[in-house]
Amino acid sequence: MAQNMRAVGYRTAGAPGVLEDLELPAPEPGPRDLLVRVEAVSVNPADVKLRASADPGPRPRVLGFDAAGTVEAVGAEVTLFAPGDAVYYAGSIDRPGSNQQLHLVDERIAGRKPSSLGFPEAAALPLTTITAWETLFDRFRLGPDSTGTLLVLGAAGGVGSMVVQLARALTKLHVVGTASRPESRTWALELGAHEVVGHDELPHGVDFVFSPFTAGQIERYAEILRPGGEITAIDEPPGLDLLPLKSKSITFHWELMFTRPLFQTADMVVQHELLNRAADLVDAGTLRATLAANLGPIDAAGLRKAHEMVEDGHMVGKVVLSGF
Structure with missing residues (x-):
């Protein structure tokens, strides 16, 4: 050509x-x-x-x-x-x-x-849909009968918007999003989040965490996740220390939609x-x-x-x- x-x-x-x-x-x-x-x-x-x-x-x-x-x-x-x-x-x-x-x-x-x-x-x-889909169904291995609580950090962002929608449509999870501004909260609720909390008001006892901003959060995740809980991160913070997750046997996944x-x-x-x-x-x-x-x-x-x-x-x- x-x-x-x-x-x-x-x-x-x-x-x-x-x-x-x-x-x-x-x-x-x-x-x-x-x-x-x-x-x-x-x-x-x-x-x-x-x-x-x-x-x-x-x-x-x-x-x-x-x-x-x-x-x-x-x-x-x-x-x-x-x-x-x-x-x-x-x-x-x-x-x-x-x-x-x-x-x-x-x-x-x-x-x-x-x-x-x-x-x-x-x-x-496409990019956000693939990332969200692989997070939920490849990393967390969720299915239509999966239950528990999913915490979606940045629920109004590009990937967060799709994680919320797919989790609501294709699982039985209780979906909690985080957002800081009124327009972000409204957006996440309209997409299907059961509830939306502030970034500093993370609930305890969650089963799954979707993390687009992981730097400085590992100890916090270790605190709020149930024993045996899981995290999927899509960022790459340098020097990430995962040891705080060990006592609860928490699983940490990476998601990169370009891997395939x-x-x-x-x-x-x-x-x-x-x-x-x-x-x-x-x-x-x-x-x-x-x-x-x-x-x-x-x-x-x-x-x-x-x-x-x-x-x-x-x-x-x-x-x-x-x-x-």
Whole structure:
């Protein structure tokens, strides 16, 4: 495909201002790849973290994980999709990102776009949905009859919003969220939390903790969890000391939704399957889209603004950009 495309990337790590508009050659799909015409993208903390600290090397780096768009072409071994299909996905951390007009993604980590959602609403969902799903059903190994209390830290955030919804829809857990502002509390309750408490009012006797902000919290978790309880963390605080968890035999899990595509695991297609299941739940009205702001076109100016909003740390739901 001898054509160029618009993209947004950076040449030097730093503040949001390093993001710039680019023109790059369009990519060619590998055997299992979909070539997707990107219609909308969402910005996640992972984008912000990489832009601020990851040296892109000799070529500009294009960021972006969440995307929704239309399949333009497929690789020779693709069986799950065909040109013209509408898809949504979160991509992989070891490949060029979705902030470009034409983007490659392995078919095994893409799902069918929920038919009831537009591209912007769909783009808000994949990364947070996969992370929440893997937290609940891969790490905690919960099922439809699972009971107990789940504490969701940052329940109005991107991943927290999906943990709350999936736990309510697909388990029998009592879901307690944390939020500090009135709009965050309202958002978490509307998504299905049974109750919402302040970040400094954590309940005791919980069975499961979802932790997006783990630094300095381990002793606190050890105190509030029941013996045999479990924690899943999605951040990476340096020097984390887990010894306070030992006396209660508390299990600590890591969750990184990029693990399957990064290591090409044998069960990589699970992400395709869970995104399709999530699309069914959205179309049935069971799951709600978490788009909170659509900043318009996918360009450097819009992405700088989106990065600033995510970096601020007070986002409720997700910020999206749509159209090139």
